[in-house]
Amino acid sequence: xxxTTQPPSMDCAEGRAANLPCNHSTISGNEYxxxxxxxxxxGPQYIIHGLKNxxxxxxxxxxxxxxxxxxxxxxxxxxxxxxxxxxxxxxxRGGGADGLTFGKGTHLIIQP
Amino acid sequence: KAGxxxxxRYLIKTRGQQVTLSCSPISGHRSVSWYQQTPxxxxxxxxxxxxxxxxxxxxxPGRFSGRQFSNSRSEMxxxxxxxxxxxxxxxxxxxxxxxxxxxxxxGTRLTVT
Numbered sequence: 001x002x003x004t005t006q007p008p009s010m011d012c013a014e015g016r017a018a019n020l021p022c023n024h025s026t027i028s029g030n031e032y033x034x035x036x037x038x039x040x041x042x043g044p045q046y047i048i049h050g051l052k053n054x055x056x057x058x059x060x061x062x063x064x065x066x067x068x069x070x071x072x073x074x075x076x077x078x079x080x081x082x083x084x085x086x087x088x089x090x091x092x093r094g095g096g097a098d099g100l101t102f103g104k105g106t107h108l109i110i111q112p
Numbered sequence: 113k114a115g116x117x118x119x120x121r122y123l124i125k126t127r128g129q130q131v132t133l134s135c136s137p138i139s140g141h142r143s144v145s146w147y148q149q150t151p152x153x154x155x156x157x158x159x160x161x162x163x164x165x166x167x168x169x170x171x172x173p174g175r176f177s178g179r180q181f182s183n184s185r186s187e188m189x190x191x192x193x194x195x196x197x198x199x200x201x202x203x204x205x206x207x208x209x210x211x212x213x214x215x216x217x218x219g220t221r222l223t224v225t
Binding site for chain 1: 116154155202204213214215216217218219
C-alpha cells in the first residue's frame with residue numbers, strides 16, 4: 001500500500017500556481033520524496049525529488065516541511081498541459097525500483 | 113537525449129498465447145525495471161534488471177519473466193496469457209545510483225481476449 005496521502009482531485013486556473021499537498025507521516029530519515037505525474041495514456045513522468053531541503057527545477061518546486069511529514073509540489077504557472085494525475089511517493093526498501101509504490105495520486109485539472 | 117522506448121505500443125492477444133515486450137532504456141542507464149498498471153491495482157512492480165541480472169522481483173507468478181541484454185535493452189515475456197493480464201506494461205530506466213529517478217516509457221497496452 002502507498003504510504004502517502006493525497007487529495008483525490010484539485011482544480012487550478014490556468015496561469016495560476018498549482019499547489020499539490022502530500023502527507024507522508026511514516027517517512028523515515030533516509031527516504032526521499034519523489035513526485036511523478038501521468039498524463040492519460042502516457043507513462044509516469046519524473047518531476048522532482050528531495051530529502052529535506054526545498055528543491056526547484058525547470059518544472060516545479062518542492063517544499064518539504066521541517067519534520068518531513070508533508071510536502072507540497074508547486075507548479076508556478078499552470079498550463080492546460082499540466083492536467084494530469086500527480087503522484088507523491090516516498091522511496092522505500094533501499095531505494096530500488098521495487099521501492100516505488102504509487103498510490104492513487106491527485107487528479108489536477110487546469111481550468112482555462 | 114532520447115527517452116525510454118517501448119515496443120510495440122499496442123498488442124492484442126488471445127488467452128493461452130505468449131507475448132514479448134521490448135524496452136530500450138535511455139542511453140547510459142543500466143537499470144531497467146518493469147511495472148504493470150491496471151485501473152484496479154494501480155502501478156505494480158514486476159522486476160528490475162541491472163547488468164543483465166535480475167536485482168528485484170515483485171509478487172507476480174512465474175508466467176512473467178524478463179531479461180536484460182549487454183546493451184541494457186530489456187524484454188519481458190508473459191506466457192499462457194490470462195484475461196487478467198490485460199494492462200499497460202511500463203518500462204523505466206535509471207542510472208546506477210540507488211536514488212536516481214526512474215524515467216518511464218509510454219508503455220505497451222496489452223489486451224487479452
